Amino acid sequence: MLVKELKKNGLQVELKVNIPAKDVTEKLNQSLIKISEDVEIEGFRKGKVPLDIVRQRFGQNALNETLDELVQSSTNEIIRDKKLKLAIKPKIDVKNFGEEKGLEYIMSLEVIPQFKTEDLKKVKLTKFVSEVDEDDYKKTLNTFSKVQxxxxxxxxxxxxxxxxxxxxxxxxxxxxxxxxxxxxxxxxxxxxxxxxxxxxxxxxxxxxxxxxxxxxxxxxxxxxxxxxxxxxxxxxxxxxxxxxxENTLDDNLAKSLGAKNLNDLKEKVKKQMQGELDNVSKMLIKKDLIDQLDKIHKISLPQGLVDYEFNNIWAKFNDDKSKGLIDDTDKNKNETVLKKEYKLIAERRVKVGLILAKIGEDNKIEVEESDLKKAIEEEIMRQPDAKDRIIKFYTENSQALASLKAPIFEQKVVDYILANIKIEEKKISKKELLKK
Incomplete structure (x- = not known):
């Protein structure tokens, strides 16, 4: 196999690939032999059909199969040998193919940019935290006597x-x-x-x-x-x-709500309220972290990956629009303005994704089997009646498993960064926290 680089423009590479005729013939014969082992033709025992008859009957099918297999195996070999990290699936343009001609094709691909991540010490974060307000806590407790x-x-x-x-x-x-x-x-x-x-x-x-x-x-x-x-x-x-x-807030009411007693109910209510505030705090610091990572890194983006992300965003927007679910802020904007805004969102998502992936790679952060198992178990807890369907969905669908893996990986990288940088903590009220 001969591989020649025709052009390179930034992250885009175009390669010319030539596979000699003898390799095509060898692969074609392997396909024909495989067909002959299973085919049944009148007058011949199964597996005993002469190869020339198999070629006459199934030659074109075998040739098409040979083309697919040669393109697949050769592109994989090129990617492996050249240690290429592809942004999207390469485009293949077959120029010549035949048993006597061999195989010639052009492979157009786009690679992930090579870059060094900036020193994470440049990231300065403030974690805003809030404790449960006593008046809010009492009001929440009192609602139980009214709801029940x-x-x-x-x-x-x-x-x-x-x-x-x-x-x-x-x-x-x-x-x-x-x-x-x-x-x-x-x-x-x-x-x-x-x-x-x-x-x-x-x-x-x-x-x-x-x-x-x-x-x-x-x-x-x-x-x-x-x-x-x-x-x-x-x-x-x-x-x-x-x-x-009117109910009395006592042990009996607490038990009817699934608690052991009134004190247990109070602890659970306060814990849940604090958990909600902590989640807001985590979302804020994650957003601030992402904003700063975006700001301190300057990298070239694979256009194919940006286009792919934009197309997904735009398809989701049009689907929401058909259901009357678009944001009020988008309702009065024309398509040109909306596409420009969503293109910027797509670029940011791709950029941040590349940065987090690089940090994860540099620090050997991986999604373990236990992480996936935990995520699936949490999904089952949310939909206990659909347990079998959920398990089947993820075990039989590699794309679904990949979509589950991506946010887990992102969160693990974010947690790693937050654990390894200095963070200033600032206490604020619930009202201030929710305004941010």
Whole structure:
């Protein structure tokens, strides 16, 4: 195999590759022999078909297979021997190919830039931290007694918004019960928008023992389309009227919320609140770190990688746009402005990715099997019912596993940097932290 460099422009390289005819013939014969071992042709036993007949029948298929295998093996050999780190998959342009011609192709590729990372001591970071505010903590605790709401029966009480009503509700259309709206001996809370508004309005002001009969037009978005926009006869028996009962924040309430006792609940609440503040603090210092790494490094970017990143961002934007999910800040911008802004985002992502990858490589940071296992277990904890599907998805999908690996690697590099530079810590209030 002969390899000649035709041109080199920055990170872009163009190589001319020639593979002699004898290598093509040798590879082609190997393909034909492999085919002959499995093919069945009338008049011959399996595996005993003469090679010239196999060539007549399957020569073109074997030739195509030979081309693919030679291109694949030779490009891999070139990349390995020249120690090339590719930014994207190389482009192959076949110029000549045949058993007598040999193989000639042009390989156009773009490599990852070679650069030295700047001294990390240049990075100056401040970690903003905040502790749980006592008033916020007390307010959060008090919400548990309101969220975990209980009701008690109130004789003679007329129904008002916020009350619980134990009732039977029988909607009839053309002498048949509308089962989707039927309620039998169940409590509903007035005002929580779980019932058709017109029905709820009729219930307000009634009391236990009342029987209501009226006709109600069901809404156009009612699940049963045969009933939507139809006049339905409604019969309601008000069985009990119940009023909200204020809960006492005690051990019993704590246990109903999954805690051992009230002290355990308090500890868990404070720990969760502090965890939320700590996560904000971590996000802020990571953003500051990324900004500074971007600022102190000057490197050439592989255009193919930038284009790939931009195309992904732009596809996501258009998908969000079709669903009405784009940010308000983007709604009034024209396509030219948006593309320019997203191109800058793509360039920054590629640049930061290259910097973190280089720091990780220089310091032998790798994603271990245990890291991947932990990430998959966390995914399963979020979706316990989908355990088998999640495991199958990652074990059978190399791209999915790679997408899982990338953020883990990034975080490990970030953690390494933060552990090896001087960081000033500054205490601020929750309000100040959330403003940053």
């Amino acid at each position: 709401q209980n009701f008690e029966k109130k004789d003679g009480k007329k129904v008002s918004v916020g009350d619980g009503v134990l009732l039977n509700l029988k909607p009839m259309y053309e002498n048949e019960i509308v089962k989707e709206a039927q309620i039998e001996n169940k409590m509903t809370i007035v005002g929580n928008k779980m019932m058709i508004p017109e029905i709820e309005e009729k219930i307000i002001g009634s009391k236990a023992g009342d029987k209501l009969n009226f006709v109600c037009k069901f809404p156009s978005n009612f699940p049963n389309k045969n009933i939507a926009n139809k006049d339905v006869k409604v019969e309601i028996d008000i069985l009990e009227v119940r009023v909200p009962k």
